[in-house]
Amino acid sequence: MSEQTTHATGAPVRIFDTTLRDGEQAPGISLDVKEKLEIAEQLGRLGVDIIEGGFPITSQGDFDAVKAIAETVGAQPLAQGADQPPVIAALARCHPDDIKRAADAVGPAQHGRIHVFLSTSEIHRHVLHHGASEDEIVAQAVEGIQRAREFTDDVEFSPQDATRTDDEFLKRIVDAAVEAGATTVNIPDTVGYAIPHDFGATIGDIVRRVGPEVAVSVHCHNDLGLAVANSIEAVRHGATQVEVAVNGIGERAGNCSLEEVVMALATREDVLGRRSRVRTREIGRASRLVSTLTGYPVQFNKAVVGKNAFAHESGIHQHGVLQDRLTYEIMSAEDVGLEGRQIVLGKHSGRHAFSAQLEEMGYDLTAEETKRAFERFKELADKKVEVTDADLEALVADEVFAYTEEAFELDRLEVTGGTVSQPEATVVVRRTADASIHEETATGDGMVDAACGAIRQAVRPWVGATPTLVNFNVAAVTKGIDALGDVTVQVEVDDQRYTGRAVSTDVVEASARAFLAALNKSMRLQRARDDAARSPMDTP
Numbered sequence: 001m002s003e004q005t006t007h008a009t010g011a012p013v014r015i016f017d018t019t020l021r022d023g024e025q026a027p028g029i030s031l032d033v034k035e036k037l038e039i040a041e042q043l044g045r046l047g048v049d050i051i052e053g054g055f056p057i058t059s060q061g062d063f064d065a066v067k068a069i070a071e072t073v074g075a076q077p078l079a080q081g082a083d084q085p086p087v088i089a090a091l092a093r094c095h096p097d098d099i100k101r102a103a104d105a106v107g108p109a110q111h112g113r114i115h116v117f118l119s120t121s122e123i124h125r126h127v128l129h130h131g132a133s134e135d136e137i138v139a140q141a142v143e144g145i146q147r148a149r150e151f152t153d154d155v156e157f158s159p160q161d162a163t164r165t166d167d168e169f170l171k172r173i174v175d176a177a178v179e180a181g182a183t184t185v186n187i188p189d190t191v192g193y194a195i196p197h198d199f200g201a202t203i204g205d206i207v208r209r210v211g212p213e214v215a216v217s218v219h220c221h222n223d224l225g226l227a228v229a230n231s232i233e234a235v236r237h238g239a240t241q242v243e244v245a246v247n248g249i250g251e252r253a254g255n256c257s258l259e260e261v262v263m264a265l266a267t268r269e270d271v272l273g274r275r276s277r278v279r280t281r282e283i284g285r286a287s288r289l290v291s292t293l294t295g296y297p298v299q300f301n302k303a304v305v306g307k308n309a310f311a312h313e314s315g316i317h318q319h320g321v322l323q324d325r326l327t328y329e330i331m332s333a334e335d336v337g338l339e340g341r342q343i344v345l346g347k348h349s350g351r352h353a354f355s356a357q358l359e360e361m362g363y364d365l366t367a368e369e370t371k372r373a374f375e376r377f378k379e380l381a382d383k384k385v386e387v388t389d390a391d392l393e394a395l396v397a398d399e400v401f402a403y404t405e406e407a408f409e410l411d412r413l414e415v416t417g418g419t420v421s422q423p424e425a426t427v428v429v430r431r432t433a434d435a436s437i438h439e440e441t442a443t444g445d446g447m448v449d450a451a452c453g454a455i456r457q458a459v460r461p462w463v464g465a466t467p468t469l470v471n472f473n474v475a476a477v478t479k480g481i482d483a484l485g486d487v488t489v490q491v492e493v494d495d496q497r498y499t500g501r502a503v504s505t506d507v508v509e510a511s512a513r514a515f516l517a518a519l520n521k522s523m524r525l526q527r528a529r530d531d532a533a534r535s536p537m538d539t540p
């Protein structure tokens with residue numbers, strides 16, 4: 001483990017959340033006032049220190065959103081145990097109109113911050129500021145900061161594209177910003193160009209330069225996937241504030257992810273020596289809310305909040321985690337507001353996890369039964385990505401309870417109808433238990449629909465809740481006019497889905513047989529469940 005370097009003061013790192021400003025700049029995201037407010041409230045519950053609500057000069061909607069956040073979330077603490085509401089910040093160019101608009105928007109907050117920025121790298125100065133000289137940039141930044149200070153004593157300054165800015169000029173503009181009244185100096189890695197050890201050294205220099213009265217912040221983008229590493233390295237070198245976005249959303253590859261930095265600080269406090277004030281149990285909810293309202297899905301393997309962040313599919317890992325989660329987990333899912341103990345059964349799973357899952361489902365099988373069921377499970381897992389509880393139940397019913405008998409058989413099927421007359425189907429279904437015959441007729445939107453409707457009527461007294469066809473898939477197995485139709489259906493009965501499959505040269509017949517096969521499966525499972533409930537040990 002690397003040694004801890006400089007400036008680890010022990011004081012909590014301040015979390016500046018820019019989900020609603022830089023996060024919203026990600027292509028395709030546009031949050032209205034209500035949505036921004038909803039996210040801001042969750043950020044309040046999360047306990048972030050600063051919420052950057054937007055860039056008010058952008059539009060009336062953005063101005064209204066920042067103002068609404070300042071009036072509500074900025075007026076009283078929402079986080080449990082917090083004695084102050086978060087600071088509400090708004091972005092502004094070094095332009096009088098921007099600054100006035102930002103000031104008016106954050107005005108109602110208990111603590112309002114104006115965040116002014118100006119580009120300092122040569123390429124940005126050339127492209128964005130009509131070739132402005134270093135002197136002109138310094139003068140414009142100083143003017144902007146001083147103007148912002150007329151409205152609030154909390155002013156943050158960002159030299160945009162700092163990490164591609166000449167070192168000497170960066171020092172010069174930081175000195176000028178502090179002199180002009182900036183209370184926070186933010187060093188943005190605007191294009192995600194920084195490399196951790198180098199960035200850390202730059203931040204260490206700036207921390208020493210500005211002294212303890214001025215907060216040093218970092219704002220890292222993820223173009224090289226290094227935003228979190230750079231932010232953590234900055235903290236190790238004395239940065240007091242980290243700018244982040246929930247789920248790491250933001251321009252291009254995004255911003256430094258809130259959940260990753262917060263959990264790195266919490267999990268490796270032993271090395272970093274500092275935490276944040278964030279209530280980590282609110283992280284899961286914040287992640288889901290931001291994903292829903294922005295329409296940006298969270299990738300399965302995303303650190304901390306991804307669907308797989310606490311899931312285990314491989315046998316060796318499952319074996320370890322079932323005994324002690326720490327074997328393969330460094331933090332607890334519950335601590336970030338997610339569901340713990342996620343064992344997913346699949347091709348890579350082993351006997352330990354398989355047996356544990358069956359036990360949890362209420363089965364108490366002998367060693368021999370478990371062995372047989374496990375062999376069938378591996379065969380199934382080779383064909384299916386994930387084996388669900390319903391699959392396991394079906395497998396146990398077939399293999400262990402040996403219920404191979406079909407509850408119903410299709411004796412006859414007649415269909416009529418075409419493009420003019422309404423399709424109608426008559427079926428004759430035989431009930432195996434008492435060999436009784438049940439004939440029913442039904443109409444439908446199409447021939448398959450009519451056939452399934454007639455079957456539904458014929459089996460109603462035994463199947464109970466109306467079975468619904470939720471998925472229908474037909475494929476041709478062979479070529480030519482007499483091609484075999486291979487039909488797979490999914491039928492929902494009592495909130496459980498059952499798969500049925502049948503093959504025939506007639507697609508309507510294949511569909512009817514597949515539908516009945518799914519109903520037969522539901523009947524077998526029902527019987528297995530009833531038997532297991534009566535006497536779990538007493539398997540036939």
Ligand SMILES: CC(=O)SCCNC(=O)CCNC(=O)[C@H](O)C(C)(C)COP(=O)(O)OP(=O)(O)OC[C@H]1O[C@@H](n2cnc3c(N)ncnc32)[C@H](O)[C@@H]1OP(=O)(O)O
Nearest residue numbers: 022025055057058093094095117118119128129130160190
């Ligand atoms: C790294 C970042 O995330 S920076 C923030 C980026 N976010 C956004 O741009 C989102 C919101 N932006 C907008 O709605 C619009 O761009 C606005 C309202 C800000 C400006 O719109 P427009 O007036 O049409 O200008 P446009 O966006 O085309 O060009 C930017 C102008 O701002 C100037 N500018 C850019 N940065 C700054 C700055 N920090 N301070 C002062 N002026 C600046 C440019 O020189 C250019 O000025 P020009 O019109 O005299 O050439």
Ligand SMILES: CC(C)C(=O)C(=O)O
Nearest residue numbers: 117158160161188190
């Ligand atoms: C406005 C600044 C801080 C920014 O978003 C960036 O430089 O990435």
Ligand SMILES: [Mg+2]
Nearest residue numbers: 022190219251
């Ligand atoms: Mg940015």
